[in-house]
Amino acid sequence: MISILAKMRKFDTAWALIDEMRGRGDRPSMVTPHTLLIMIRKYCAVHDVGRAVNAFYLHKKYGLEAGIDEFQGLLSALCRYKNVQDAEHLMFCNRTVFPLNTKSFNIILNGWCNVIIRPRDGERIWREMGKRGVAHDVVSYASLMSCYSKTNSLNMVLKLFNRMKQQGISPDRKVYNAVIHALVKAKHVNEAVNLLKTMEEKGIVPNIVTYNSLIKPLCKARRLDEARKVFDEMLQRSLRPTARTFNAFLRILKTGKEIFELLEKMKDMGCPPCYDTYIMLIRKFCRWRQLDDVFRLWSEMSENGLFPDRSSYIVLIHGLFLNGKLEEAHKYYEEMKSKQFLPEPKTDEMLQAWISGREVAEWGTMENQSDCNQLNKTVTKKFDEERDFLRQPETRRVVRKQGYSFWEK
Template sequence: MLNLRRKLAQSLLLLSHHHKFDSNTYHTIIFPTIILNQRVNPPKPSIKHAIKPPNFLTFFSSLTCKSTSDSYQHEDDEYNETLVLPEKDYDNDFETNLRLITDIIKLADQNCVSIRNNLEKCGVTVSPELVSEVLSRVRNNWEVAFTFFLWAGEQIGYAHSLRHYHCMIAILGKSRRFDTAWTLIDEMKKGGKNGGESLVNTQTLLIMIRRYSAVHDVDKAINTFYAYKRFGLETGLHEFHDLLSALCRYKNVKAAEDLLMSNKDCYGLSTKSFNIILNGWCNVIGSPREGKRIWWEMCNRGIHRDVISYSCMISCYSKSNESKEVIKIFDEMRLTDIDLDIKIYNGVIHALAKSGHVEKARDLMKLMEEKGIYPNAITYNSLIMPLCKTRKFSYARKVFDEMLQRGLIPTTRTFHAFFGASRNCEEAYSILRKMNKMGCCPSHDTYIMLIKKFCRWGEFENVWKVWNEMIRNGLDPDRSSYVALVNGLFLNGKLEEAYKYHLEMKVKGLLPEPEIEERLERWRLGMQKVDNSKTGSSES
């Protein structure tokens, strides 16, 4: 049955590329048929009702919610956690096999039928490291990733590990292919290729919860929480906090707060649970008003406010440029018995620098060091970013040099601050060269920033240069990359190029910006009318 299910998924994926096969049929008829067992999808709950697990276990774990925006993770975390390989020297066979697989994917020009046929003939020996590396390179193209995943799983002497299933589920979830992701989870429940005990664990379902939360499908996220017991997994306090964190992380903070309050008799109210909600309002939504409401709710209910709580409020007021409130919270905290940590100091330093009080920020750095807390890269970023934003370049460079003298390694955010202040292509490339020289690898955000700048300056040769460099460096264009490129081309009147990449984006299953999509569609229809009128005139 397991092999039959895999063959069915593979055949249907290939069938989707047939010239008589439309996308509507594909998504409404074919993919739902892959789900042969829907037991993993229980009825939808209402977030207004308490979740009462049958075997409630109370246990505590270390706090996972972070207090500042610096600590908040990128939307691709599921992939970073499961895809990034440990740094080590691979042998020549690995490099050769990787290059061959990469060439097959590129030469096939996203045609999954061709990819599958070429993979069958390539003679590559599949290894766990190879699968991880390939999936990391194609994680923004779910069809290519899924085609490779299915092929790799059928090779003799190889079986997908838990890590690889998580990779693929995360990729499918990001592209909203939830039915296909559940198919893999059902396969994992049967022990994968070799059978045996279930491979499904809490992290498996947490990936799905996060992906549903990302598309604001709160009911499905909670639905997945209910599914834990169907896989023999407990739903205790730790799992409940994971659910709240996932909802808040993707701006479903009101729903998370309602869920917390409706389940207070079951899971209780604690500093950690309130901190998750507080972090959501303060750092995800960025609402000082709502943050303050939760702050006083904690006080009224007698919930202890810890260093995380204070850090959330300081971060929130800092973002909204309310430096007086930052100092007020900071002074209040100093009167308590809570030990100030480096995150608190960094938040206050950033708030002071943003409001123009750079010297006061420097004084606070000295005070921090006197108390035995030494600045880190984020401390210096807290100074460099506001200085670059206010175009105080010489001062920013001075702080940067001091950072290097202390032996601290600049982060991507350090260089992004300087990129943001660059005024021409030469300056931007100079910063990029320095970034590469210092071993700080450019990220998607780096290239997106450069694409936006070059588009604004009308430097399209440089746009294509950084776009191609991004791909060469193993960063497959994600949704944000395409949106930046399409928007930049569209706003500069390069409509044909914009439409080309708009279509490429949709083929990969990435959602375009609705406004730009509507405008490009109107342009396409207008061009069709012009072509039709020309054809009519020539015939007459």
């Protein structure tokens, strides 16, 4: 209940419910650190860092102890929703209360590497760990290698992979997934498959993420036959595909018929589309100017229990606006604001400009006739004044002074 209220931005109601959960008299308190963590995460989701930090410091109020685990929960929530810079600042400012350790650094490192995807900042945190004597572990390597694999830096991925083995750190599944992903993106498919076999020989069982690391780059490179072969192998291993697996295929399909057929296949396999699926397809159909399919997807999203969120509204409104459907875009814009979703600045600016232009046009239409009448009256009055002036006798004399003519004052 608290999670639902906070997700709908009913924060005051959520806090009132939490206050009711406090122990009174003989009744024990039902408020736990996880309760406050829910509020922290929801504040981070709307980028309200100040209130997220305030929620963390409420542990004492509810008779709870805020230890290193709770602090790392706060850092993780901030990084998860792209508030990585704030999380880093908070970690260093509280280093006397919550000593710096590998896990705290890994949270920030993962934020820069896998949420924001900034290799330069990831490298900076990596060096900072070395300067402060904080050891790099397999999670540290996995985060940085994953970042390099996403930015097509195969050489850096392999360099780190060899270094960690030299230091006696055994690669885990995440490390292998990052290397496989980087190899496939660099079109070294055979090497990626061989590494997959090596991974199995060492007793590390590939998971769905491993196969997604193979399928997504293959689809992006339009090597569909190889991607389908990997997909079939995954099914043979009794691994259930995720929405991300299907999204890789949906992203490269070229007709609406193929897309809706694959969507049906997803449902038949017990893998319903997620928000990312619908947002991607709405954007695609808007680009293709197939607005009937856009509204069909919009209806299906609600029918499947995925009620439109802020990102869904922004993509739909922007697509309708660019297709010249201004009235429809404005209707969904007002609907989004009524649900207290914050509009995207550029879309908001475009719609506000259109609304202002429409109001000016409507005002001009209503006032056009009266303005014309007023203008005619003004012109007529000015003409009459000039005519009367010309008919009046001249009463002033012209005088000459120093070779020039002047009106007599």
